[in-house]
Amino acid sequence: MSPTLSFHDIRKYIQTLSEAERSLISEGVTLLKLVLVLPSTNAVSERSCIAMRPLKTYPRTTMKQKRLNHLLLLHVHKDHTDNFSCVEVANSFVSNSEHRLSVFGHFH
Incomplete structure (x- = not known):
């Protein structure tokens, strides 16, 4: 039996090890942390790819990456975004600036 x-x-x-050997232990700890936080499945990435299929259609092929990312976020979290009131969002947008308020006014 081992002690x-x-x-x-x-x-x-660990104190008796050389600096190079100690850095390997540090790298091992980092690798262990990364392995521990890996998802057990790739379901989230699969859902994202499936969600992109209807959004990235032929007319939208020239869409910039930033806009596509925003559309995907809205699509993936549509259960939350469906509850937004467009009127409240528009009024919040125009109330942040006097210039916007003078151009757009209030929405009803």
Whole structure:
């Protein structure tokens, strides 16, 4: 049976290692953290690709990446965005600037 190591024993062993060997331990810890946060499936990325199919149609092939990202966010989170009131969003937009308010006025 192998002896049980204490935290103090492990610390002393690590202190005896060279700087290069210690940096490898640091890299190992980083790798372990990355493995622990990996998703177990790729369902989220699959849903995103499936959501992009109806948005990226032939007439929209010249769409910039930023706009496509915004449309995908709206599409993926449509359960939240369906509850928005367009009138409230428009009034919030024009109330942020006197110039906008003078051009657009209030929405009803």
